[in-house]
Amino acid sequence: MRMQTKFLSQVTFVALAVIGLVGLFGQMAILHNSLVNSYPFKMMDTPPAQFYASIGNWGYYLSTIVGLAGLALSRGLPKYLTAVVPVLLGPLSFWLTFEIAHVVQGFSDAEMTATNFGGYTGNTARYEFGYGAFRLMFFGVTAATLAGLIVTKLSSFRGEKLA
Numbered sequence: 001m002r003m004q005t006k007f008l009s010q011v012t013f014v015a016l017a018v019i020g021l022v023g024l025f026g027q028m029a030i031l032h033n034s035l036v037n038s039y040p041f042k043m044m045d046t047p048p049a050q051f052y053a054s055i056g057n058w059g060y061y062l063s064t065i066v067g068l069a070g071l072a073l074s075r076g077l078p079k080y081l082t083a084v085v086p087v088l089l090g091p092l093s094f095w096l097t098f099e100i101a102h103v104v105q106g107f108s109d110a111e112m113t114a115t116n117f118g119g120y121t122g123n124t125a126r127y128e129f130g131y132g133a134f135r136l137m138f139f140g141v142t143a144a145t146l147a148g149l150i151v152t153k154l155s156s157f158r159g160e161k162l163a
Contacts, residue, residue, distance in 0.1 A: 009079075012155040016082035017071055019147045024067040024086035027136045031094045032060040034132060040120045041129070046111050047102075047122050055101045063094040079155075080148030087140030095133040102126065 035041045035056030042049050067086035074085040102122075112122035 009155075012079055012151060013075070013082055015151050016079065016148055019151070020067075020071055020083035020086040020144055023083070023140050023144055024064065024071075024090045027087060027090050027140055028060050028064050028067075028094065030136060031063075031091065031129075031133060032056045034129065035059070035098075040116070040118070040125050043117055044120070044122070044125060045116050046114045047105070047107055047125075051101070051105065052125075055098050058101075059094040059097040062097055063090045066090065066093040080145065080152045083144035083148045083151075084141055087144045088137060091133045091137040091140065095130055098126075098129055098133070 033056075035052045041052035041056075044052060067090040070085040070089040071082070074082050077085070107122060112126070115121055
């Protein structure tokens with residue numbers, strides 16, 4: 001019986017990891033698409049669209065790696081949080097990549113407040129991306145927490161039947 005319980009625990013971790021990874025890859029695809037293929041970032045002159053596309057490409061890979069590393073380190077957390085770690089760390093690290101790129105690039109206030117098309121400025125685009133990243137993080141964490149609680153509850157119910 002002990003071996004069955006341990007196996008069930010491993011299956012629970014894998015199920016929660018899959019849930020977290022599906023969320024992570026979905027979030028990264030949305031944020032990448034926002035910066036590379038979507039309005040306003042694709043249409044910007046100052047900072048240029050190529051700058052945002054570069055952030056989108058780098059951010060996708062860096063944030064995916066951070067989410068995977070967080071998942072690997074989540075073994076010590078309560079089981080239901082396993083799915084939460086990647087969907088929390090992914091958008092957060094993507095947003096940090098976005099912000100650090102702005103700081104490193106050193107755009108002046110005049111450049112960040114210069115009006116592009118439709119009244120957009122670099123600052124407006126910056127706030128819009130931050131809002132999008134934190135919105136994805138909030139809904140991802142909420143969904144992953146609920147999924148984690150459901151899966152661990154079902155797992156514990158099944159484990160009681162095995163004992």
